[in-house]
Amino acid sequence: MAFPNRNRKVVLARRPNGMPVEDDFRLVDDPVPEAGPGELLVRAHYLSADPFQRMRLDAGSGYGKTLDIGDVVKGRMVGEVVQSNHPKYETGDFVEGMLGWQTYAVSDGSIERAEYAPGITKVDADIAPVSAYLGILGFPGVTAYFALLEVCDPQPGETVVVTGAGGAVGSLAGQLAKIRGCRVIGIAGSDEKLDHVTGELGFDGGINYRSSPDLLADLRRLCPDRVNVHFDNVGGDIAHTILHHLARDARIVLVGNISQNNLPETPFRPDVTGLLMTARAMTKGFIVYDYEDRADEARKAIAGWLAEGKIRYRETIADGIDQAPAAFISMLQGGNIGKQLIRLDDI
Amino acid sequence: MAFPNRNRKVVLARRPNGMPVEDDFRLVDDPVPEAGPGELLVRAHYLSADPFQRMRLDAGSGYGKTLDIGDVVKGRMVGEVVQSNHPKYETGDFVEGMLGWQTYAVSDGSIERAEYAPGITKVDADIAPVSAYLGILGFPGVTAYFALLEVCDPQPGETVVVTGAGGAVGSLAGQLAKIRGCRVIGIAGSDEKLDHVTGELGFDGGINYRSSPDLLADLRRLCPDRVNVHFDNVGGDIAHTILHHLARDARIVLVGNISQNNLPETPFRPDVTGLLMTARAMTKGFIVYDYEDRADEARKAIAGWLAEGKIRYRETIADGIDQAPAAFISMLQGGNIGKQLIRLDDI
Numbered sequence: 110m111a112f113p114n115r116n117r118k119v120v121l122a123r124r125p126n127g128m129p130v131e132d133d134f135r136l137v138d139d140p141v142p143e144a145g146p147g148e149l150l151v152r153a154h155y156l157s158a159d160p161f162q163r164m165r166l167d168a169g170s171g172y173g174k175t176l177d178i179g180d181v182v183k184g185r186m187v188g189e190v191v192q193s194n195h196p197k198y199e200t201g202d203f204v205e206g207m208l209g210w211q212t213y214a215v216s217d218g219s220i221e222r223a224e225y226a227p228g229i230t231k232v233d234a235d236i237a238p239v240s241a242y243l244g245i246l247g248f249p250g251v252t253a254y255f256a257l258l259e260v261c262d263p264q265p266g267e268t269v270v271v272t273g274a275g276g277a278v279g280s281l282a283g284q285l286a287k288i289r290g291c292r293v294i295g296i297a298g299s300d301e302k303l304d305h306v307t308g309e310l311g312f313d314g315g316i317n318y319r320s321s322p323d324l325l326a327d328l329r330r331l332c333p334d335r336v337n338v339h340f341d342n343v344g345g346d347i348a349h350t351i352l353h354h355l356a357r358d359a360r361i362v363l364v365g366n367i368s369q370n371n372l373p374e375t376p377f378r379p380d381v382t383g384l385l386m387t388a389r390a391m392t393k394g395f396i397v398y399d400y401e402d403r404a405d406e407a408r409k410a411i412a413g414w415l416a417e418g419k420i421r422y423r424e425t426i427a428d429g430i431d432q433a434p435a436a437f438i439s440m441l442q443g444g445n446i447g448k449q450l451i452r453l454d455d456i
Numbered sequence: 457m458a459f460p461n462r463n464r465k466v467v468l469a470r471r472p473n474g475m476p477v478e479d480d481f482r483l484v485d486d487p488v489p490e491a492g493p494g495e496l497l498v499r500a501h502y503l504s505a506d507p508f509q510r511m512r513l514d515a516g517s518g519y520g521k522t523l524d525i526g527d528v529v530k531g532r533m534v535g536e537v538v539q540s541n542h543p544k545y546e547t548g549d550f551v552e553g554m555l556g557w558q559t560y561a562v563s564d565g566s567i568e569r570a571e572y573a574p575g576i577t578k579v580d581a582d583i584a585p586v587s588a589y590l591g592i593l594g595f596p597g598v599t600a601y602f603a604l605l606e607v608c609d610p611q612p613g614e615t616v617v618v619t620g621a622g623g624a625v626g627s628l629a630g631q632l633a634k635i636r637g638c639r640v641i642g643i644a645g646s647d648e649k650l651d652h653v654t655g656e657l658g659f660d661g662g663i664n665y666r667s668s669p670d671l672l673a674d675l676r677r678l679c680p681d682r683v684n685v686h687f688d689n690v691g692g693d694i695a696h697t698i699l700h701h702l703a704r705d706a707r708i709v710l711v712g713n714i715s716q717n718n719l720p721e722t723p724f725r726p727d728v729t730g731l732l733m734t735a736r737a738m739t740k741g742f743i744v745y746d747y748e749d750r751a752d753e754a755r756k757a758i759a760g761w762l763a764e765g766k767i768r769y770r771e772t773i774a775d776g777i778d779q780a781p782a783a784f785i786s787m788l789q790g791g792n793i794g795k796q797l798i799r800l801d802d803i
Contacts (some may be wrong), residue, residue: 219711344729366729377724382713386741394733 112396114165118181119210120431125166128371128441130186134182134434142215143192144257150192151214151229156430156451157185157243157438162325163439181209181431185247187239188214188230197231204229205242208434212453220251244448245415245422246408249277252364252397253340253409257282260393261338261360265290265393268332270351273365274315275302275450276440277422281411282340283312284420291338292295296324296347298443305446309421318347335359345376355388363394364422371441407432424445429454463488465528466557467674472513475517475718476582481529481781489562490539493543496575497539498551502779503512503798504532504590505784507714526803528556529780532594534579535561544578551576552589559781559800569728583759591795592762592769596624597770599711599744600687601754604629605636607740608685608707612637615679617698620689620712622649623787623796624769629687630659631767638685641678643671643694643788652793656768664696675701682706688716691721699728702735718788723769770794775800 207227233412273296303315334357553576621642682703692715705769
């Protein structure tokens with residue numbers, strides 16, 4: 110099918126109440142925009158579904174701008190330059206950026222400053238398929254790299270637990286810990302994900318938190334020397350349980366809180382100060398945009414390991430922009446293995 | 457009154473149920489022990505009442521050994537060597553150590569290894585009165601020094617909030633932050649304590665958490681640039697409230713949890729993961745015994761500032777070993793300003 114001569118956009122129809130549903134979004138059609146002076150027009154090949162997007166749908170969010178009703182959903186895109194009035198970009202170049210959930214986007218080509226400007230970065234399709242720039246070579250990769258290697262600094266022989274192990278960030282974080290010589294235990298919500306991370310990705314063990322009758326008992330069995338590092342993608346009860354099995358001087362990096370982001374109210378949990386003190390544990394909140402200036406450092410290292418075959422990645426792909434809301438909701442519910450993408454029709 | 461020729465000891469009579477009461481303790485008399493070969497006998501001048509002692513009274517505690525019923529209460533002592541068969545100690549030397557709440561103690565003179573051995577360190581009465589070695593030049597001083605300066609590393613111009621500001625550790629932590637050029641706000645449970653820390657000790661402001669109608673509003677008023685460092689002596693609701701006013705990259709050192717240590721059950725509080733992530737906050741559990749090998753580094757620095765008049769300290773003194781339980785309970789309830797000590801009768 111030829112790509113239609115219109116810009117299709119996913120906009121916010123209403124604010125979700127807890128877990129989003131498809132009717133919270135609406136597809137609208139506009140004419141394809143023109144690139145003005147100094148601008149370029151990008152045709153999307155892939156859109157990205159990421160946990161951070163959920164928070165932007167609420168009226169007040171802790172960081173970053175909130176969407177208004179009718180706004181194009183904030184989201185990352187990788188696409189091809191189809192028209193350029195910008196000296197640094199040519200037709201046929203591939204770029205990645207926070208260009209929104211739409212089939213076409215105009216950019217002024219500025220270097221991306223966090224998610225606030227429609228900036229872009231050029232991507233190299235010779236290193237990996239362009240979709241990888243939304244995953245392992247994109248912000249999920251940068252997240253795993255700095256949150257694990259720099260914040261937690263795992264040492265050979267230490268035990269690293271990765272929650273959300275089957276997702277884009279977690280599956281890479283676990284592999285980076287393996288490269289560091291750690292024992293790596295993944296926690297995920299399906300046996301299929303655990304088969305993937307222990308089979309293809311080399312994790313040392315896994316726990317299905319949905320079917321485990323006693324998560325703490327499973328942790329004790331799989332982590333006999335306790336937990337030195339928790340790469341926390343999910344927060345909530347799972348993260349809380351892990352606090353009961355920390356090794357001394359444990360490090361916990363708070364990367365995601367996906368188990369909590371769809372709750373209408375902040376839940377109550379037992380005070381953990383005593384547990385953190387006893388373990389002398391360190392926790393650190395992590396937001397990847399703080400590492401934007403150093404993203405290339407991470408991308409280069411990851412690309413190197415990718416080329417050496419030391420790391421692998423998987424993608425879960427939905428086809429067509431009309432499938433973006435469903436793919437997003439599925440990802441929030443843990444339906445993806447590896448990076449959740451939306452591939453546009455004519456690619 | 458001459459010192460009686462007997463060793464008076466405070467022993468655990470029964471485990472406290474929540475906040476201790478005097479009947480949880482019992483005073484017993486024994487003959488004064490003799491120093492055996494290689495040992496020395498110490499006569500106590502001061503006993504120390506410290507928050508950590510509360511945890512030892514429970515059947516299961518997170519770190520350190522628990523007392524059995526009838527055991528001498530674990531506690532620090534500063535005293536005078538009255539008999540020595542040890543080559544490194546002479547009669548008249550002053551020593552400090554975890555020698556228990558008793559009027560006499562025998563030690564083998566070993567270098568103190570955490571609180572597990574009855575080891576001792578010699579103290580220099582020329583630098584400060586010997587009681588200071590239970591406070592500003594003792595473990596409370598070492599705690600304030602490393603927890604503030606090394607874990608939190610406050611920078612000039614940053615805002616540091618110290619809870620438990622009127623106590624031995626907090627009052628020093630705030631002064632160290634002032635030496636670093638910070639804005640320092642103390643939180644304490646009485647106006648008298650706040651007058652002390654803002655008057656004598658130079659804190660920039662204070663909040664009485666017992667009388668404040670809205671702690672968060674007071675924090676906003678006194679910390680217009682939010683909180684860069686929380687030196688957390690108390691945990692609980694106060695610590696939780698401060699999480700709502702953190703600056704980006706805030707550091708929180710978990711030094712004490714005195715508000716929670718007497719609760720029969722772990723209380724529930726709203727999940728704080730989102731707050732910590734948004735602030736990119738770091739929290740770190742701190743236990744002073746980890747810094748034992750470096751205690752002299754802290755003592756020397758503190759003694760230097762003391763000599764220069766840059767730091768001051770206050771003591772709250774109870775007289776007589778029979779007053780030790782009451783002094784301890786008073787300290788747990790915030791009755792002390794500065795270091796809570798028990799002075800023995802004939803000093």
